[in-house]
Amino acid sequence: MESTLYDYETAARERLPRPVWDFLAGGSGTESMLNTSREALDRLTLRPRCLVDVSDCRPDTSLLGSPLPAPLGIAPMAYHQLAHSDGELATARAAGASGTLLTVSMFASRALEEIAAVAGGPLWLQLYWLRRREPMLDLIRRAERAGYRALVLTVDAPRIAHRPRDVRNGFALPAGIRAANVDPAVMTATHSAAAGQSAIARHAREQFDSSITWKDLAWLRERTELPLVLKGVLTAEDAELAVQYGVDALVVSNHGGRQLDFATPAPDALPEIADAVAGRCQLILDGAIRHGADIAKALCLGADAVFVGRPVLWGLAHSGSDGVAAVLRTLMREFDEVMALMGAPDVQAFHRSGIARK
Template sequence: MFDFEPVARAKLPPWHWAWLSTGGDGSETMQANREGFERYQIRARRLVDVSKVDTSVRLFNQSWETPIFLSPVGGHRTYNPDGELATARAAKSKRHLQVLSTVTTTSVEDVNAARGEPVWFQLYQRDEWGQTRQLIKRVESAGCPALVFTVDLLGGRNMEQFNRVSQRNRQQCGACHLNGQPLTDLRNRPMLNALSVSATPQPEIGTPTWDYVKRLKDATGMKLLVKGIVTREDAELAIQNGVDGVYISNHGGRAENSLRPTVQCISEVAAGVAGRAPILVDGGIRRGTDVYKALALGATAVGVGRPYMWGLASFGQPGVEAVLDILRREFQLIMRQSGVTSVRGIGATQIVDRQRS
């Protein structure tokens, strides 16, 4: 999996690479997300019949062959001309859950068609409620079963590595800067460029709070998840406010530079959720053993962001497929090697926390 990173880097214009690879401030939290996995060791059991291993999980009422899913990443055409379509085809052929970003460069309808079934949709709220509602209605009409509200950038962020490169590099590429417009131009964002301004606009006052979450819940029949939760307190509030799923994330270390890896947030969030909702997690997951550790700590499903973008940038759809294959293979391998035959069997007794032992 790591071998895709330098290939992607070599293929992408420096500005695009900088956007993909940057973290917040000096990228220390992004690094911490990786290093966090080193704190946990695996307790392998022997002499268990592991000839058959079941990696499936249930999320709401759907069964998935694997707990590994594709986290929402904006603008896939930045990395490959086929963009989200290539990703959706890979997710389809490998049967993975895909979460589509609000700032996708392909419409939800086209992505759903390529995926062969509706994807989950990630929401960035709009400044005006009427527009947010339009967006929700559109994805609901497209059949998306779940809405993932991202809450970890509400205070803003500082992308230093990216800013440094982007100041030097003003290169435009035909594939993703549609009509010569920069990526940030909303005309290149099919989920946003069609939103109409309502006759009686209702601009938001302040940034979203839990009241906003309740408003979202009332506005849709889709399952509602909140992405960016990292504490027990917020996990409890999420459940109290009717959220259906809690998604632990620090935006791949692209939000605040907390130095706190997401893997170390799982136990406390799981304590707050107390079995009342599925827990998703992402951040720094690069190996099957990382997936395993996250599940052992209490996650239900585990997402990857940059890795499948490396695959996409390197080789398009087959690149995404190869990345997913590697992760799945490694995950099955560690299940077998540690004597576990189903995901349910991956629990607290399967790992050791080095800081506690």
């Protein structure tokens, strides 16, 4: 019997220490947002078309000029070594085996250059805006030299939200796991465990710059020629501003339920954002992707592609690079089947008319 993504979730929960599992799986506040994006996708049904030639379905597409075998990429997630000792190297090998896009977190537990050396697919670099801009600029220069193809600025985290599991566990990074690409002086707080506190949240309070505005994007634009992607946009108003400021792509995301509690679920926000940008920049739906049908639903809602997050870490915890590769293969196989049964020979065949709400 073939495994589903939920089989990898079960295995990861059993294998990982409880505080690590809670850090990866937990949400903010009441944790209401952990399920809302999944529920939003489950409210959608597919409307297939018949008598369409689907003898040669083409799931391939491109994001910001990079060809992809399917409209699927890996979301930025910090510290892959929490799930497996090979960390981002294992993830990059698995992504590269199929040409899948990997978005590397600025808080990756492996060096940018090491990851690039084993990656066979396109790489993007994710950034948080720090109070000290020199470490950001250093990362950007290193990414440019290593062949990364875009910068992803996370904009929904001016501070880290209260995450009750991490507070209850007094979570701090275990010894031997660190942000390999950031000056250790910037990361000291992440290793300082204290009862009733999250070291990750304490680090963010010390280091994240919560004063940045849209005008700061001009500063970033002047210092790199890489395409700029904003992650964490949930409204048409912000999407319009992003286009005006020359952003190349948006990741429609509620941060995996780890930031604003009671926010609009990303799948519900996507249609208004797609209508607002009207093709002027590319759109990626992030979060709650658990089946190939979810990719089809996202395309119908207006996305150009999706990002998958936690299931990649589940596969990593299960069996390293092989587990990640299996997760990606499962999603691609399911999506290929959905394309044929939907009467969609290519990704351009998905439109708003292809879905209905329960």
